[in-house]
Amino acid sequence: MFVSYKWLQEYVDLTGITVKELADRITKSGIEVESVEILNKGAKGVVVGHVLEREQHPNADKLSKCLVDIGEGEPVQIICGAPNVAKGQKVAVAKVGAVLPGNFKIKRAKLRGEESNGMICSLQELGVESKLVPKEYADGIFVFPSDAPVGADALELLNLDDEVLELGLTPNRADCLSMIGVAYEVAAILGRDVKLPTIELHENDENVHDYISVRVEATEDNPLYAGRIVKNVKIGPSPLWMQTRLMAAGIRPHNNVVDITNYILLEYGQPLHAFDYDRLGSKEILVRRAKAGETIITLDDTERTLTEDHLVITNGTEPVALAGVMGGANSEVQNDTTTVFIESAYFTSATIRKASKDHGLRSEASTRFEKGIDPARTKEALDRAAALMVEYAGGEVVGGVVEVNTLKQEKVTVTITLDRINRVLGTNITKEEVATILTNLQFAFTEDNEIFTITVPSRRRDISIEEDIIEEVARLYGYDRLPATLPIAESKPGKLTSYQAKRRKVRRYLEDVGLFQAITYSLTSEAKATMFALETAKPIRLALPMSEERSVLRQSLLPHLLEVVSYNRARQVENVAVYETGAVYLTKDAHELPEEKERLAGAITGLWHANLWQGEKKAVDFYVVKGILDGLFHLLGLEQRIEYKQAKREHMHPGRTADILLDGNVIGFVGQLHPRVQKDYDVKETYVFELALTDLLNAEVEDIRYSLIPRFPSITRDIALVVDEQVIAGDIQQAIIEAGGELLKEVTIFDVYKGDRLPDGKKSIAFSLRYFDPERTLTDEEVTAVHEQVIKAVEKQFGATLRG
Amino acid sequence: MKERLQQLQQEALEKIIAASDLKALNDVRVAYLGKKGPITEVLRGMGKLSPEERPIMGALVNEVREAIQSALEEKQAKLEQEEVEKKLASEAIDVTLPGRPVKLGNHHPLTRVIEEIEDLFIGMGYTIAEGPEVEKDYYNFEALNLPKGHPARDMQDSFYITEEILLRTHTSPVQARTMEKHQGRGPVKIICPGKVYRRDNDDATHSHQFTQIEGLVVDENIRMSDLKGTLREFARKMFGEDRDIRFRPSFFPFTEPSVEVDVSCFNCGGHGCNVCKGTGWIEILGAGMVHPNVLEMAGFDSKKYTGFAFGMGPERIAMLKYGIDDIRHFYQNDIRFLQQFHRV
């Protein structure tokens, strides 16, 4: 809402309050003043000039040579390029020495050999936005009414010396979508009175019902519909002061009748519509829901197809307006209009919002209906409009009002104690202070034994409960006067849940071993949604995505982590190690909330370790990543319960991928990206993992119990086993552990060999076995006996031979 | 004989001093104290002496022997020391060469901010509540006093999946869910961090996905002044002990009264600078007293219980705190961006 400082003074005395102060106080009390703008944007030295002569410029087709009286000394010669300049006009002249917006200084000049002493200005040149300039002056200079005094300050006449406050209104403060509403707010802040417009309406002897009748079918959507007939109007421009106020508020002037409806809309917040009575095509108004497929051509010359959700004003048969949003072209007020039907109605917000949204039409009217207007002003606004049409369009008001009123307006009263106010706010406000605030707000109230009973005026539709009153008191009392305290309650210590604490440790661990935490988007494309997913489900698609790239909820974190690798590589960052924790979304039933499971994923590429001057350079490989994960499982106390199993997974290298099992259930995987996917993402050899973090963190682990530190020496025996290449180390290790029994405490692989010194198809794996008994020193014979069993077992199970 | 011994001692001590390495020293030892050495020889000649002279000479021989022995040991220690020093000198390295790098990653800047805020409120007795990102319209809007058709729903255009299910537009539904779980009994004291989603085109200041942290306290006798005190405490711990806060009236459907909360500029201390756009204040939070409808819908008696709630955006805080100019940085994960947040 744009509020003219000068206009506002018609309703509230602003003596002694500068624009800046006013803006600050309004902001402090609850409505943010987003900007304060002076309309002339720094222009000065512009006066009203009288064009005494106009002739064709001798050397230029498109220029005029004018002789202009500017009210000082001899008339001056000015060259003008506007097509509409003519003898006898009163125009805005920027004198030599004047400054126009943009710090444009006017100097004496010669244009194609002819002297020019100033400039005749268009409104745009004076700082008015093009879209606000009346159509007839859109492509040329502005012409004042003939009674404009020569030499007078043109900027003042055009109200361009005014300043405009832009209010950022929250949805609850629709009452301030009108000058009168703002006036009440300002009056409450300043503790001053509101002066409402006086309406002097003279009706003729005729009866409006002889002209028109109104029926409302959709009373739910339209609880109040009122109208008047004004006849014998003469369409022409509205007075300059009205036009300039409209422009200051951001509305383009059209003609007197339309301008008056817009003026009332700004003044009262009540949207009005003026129909050309003779073009209505009947003597009847019927308000109803549109029929599906029904059409209307609106004022913007657009044909709109309607549905049963839309409310229309009809002439009994066909629509003449899309209610509350825009009038129809068929009944538009035109230059030859003589009789006007003014509509002032209350349409409910939901209906108007739907229509405005469906048709992409946001008008000053629809905005107000959507936010909710004050129906108590509907008829007053109608009367004021009719009176102004008499005054400024020469009309005659037909006696009476046509009206359908099914409005059930109940008085809103709120009862609240002083104690409640102070208890909620934590203040010691006195009952006198509360009374002053309510008085300034012009809320009627009674106070009895510190109990306030308040009758809320209908303009403040946002107030209906105690808390609303508390807020009014608080904001006008001033939040800076609110003390700062802490809740009085027994203080219980806060704490992370075990899950949250573990998750933090997991993150910290991964970072400490060299991975950066990434956060990527949850929305992805349908193709990427299920890629790499540990579990897949039917993709969850947004009803109205903004793009295909962000249309579906992800089921794996990896596609976006790979985008991170790719993004970095494109910027010459070749060594990337990132991880992410975040939800994936798995749905069973589209009408239920999906299951959100937390995942942990990582992507690592490039060099893992390098210290070049020492000749050290290690690229990431499978075992680097596996080592990181082993550390993670160790951290979580799950190392004994984890298993890696060779696996084939889509998008993964078939020979370099392992499923990870916890207690025998797959909870993730690790491996190298398939070269094909690598190419798709434009990345180099990349290793990835994804784990079901929820399962990992929720796995029950035993509490830490101290166990004896071995006091007796252990005995270590090494064996190198030659086996077929296909035999996997994990299986042999498992067999060794089983055969070794109680005494075998640790099995370590310390060498793997394939090559010339072995027959084709064979490999050798060397294990180091450590035996000990915490209770005593083992004898060589005991260990040898167990060790023999181990060797026998692997020979038998894997056809292994001892490497000599 | 006595003279001979003194002469031998004299000679030996000179040779010991002259010995320049351990081998030379050993040669001296063998030469003077060895079985074939001159002192042994003197001993052998003692048989010729009278029984009175013998013990006197014996003592003298021992004296000489010990003197040589001790000189030898002293010299040996010195030579060994020199040898060690020489060896160590030859082992010297260039300490200015780079060390073996330890690979280190770090938190994402948003996590850094979120954890800092979490810890701060945990210190004030809050717990952390989490909830689903895909939410029911009921928890995201209706339970928060935003019935269907409410004009304030326009304020946050949302990603709907079905008519009843959407991506949450704020973390407030977690508050609604938590209150519901409490079945009308206080106190509730929680912080809700998490991802939220809105229909915005991604640009320097907008992101369709971002994070939020909200706080909620519901109990008997919670006052708006408690909100002010709590947030002032938060602002001081987060942005510096001499920070102040101010409330500006505002509107949120789920709180009443509602306020915007500004923190005095941590960059200029309130004098005005480009961070605070010359105002001395930075808008950081939205807050207010929990709307009675919200309390009632979650099963709390709004006559008995009151509460306050507040919310803030970690992106905004991180941008202000670290001077980040574009919100998209948070989601592009450029390593050169991420690694700037490595310090404790």
Ligand SMILES: [Zn+2]
């Ligand atoms: Zn500052």
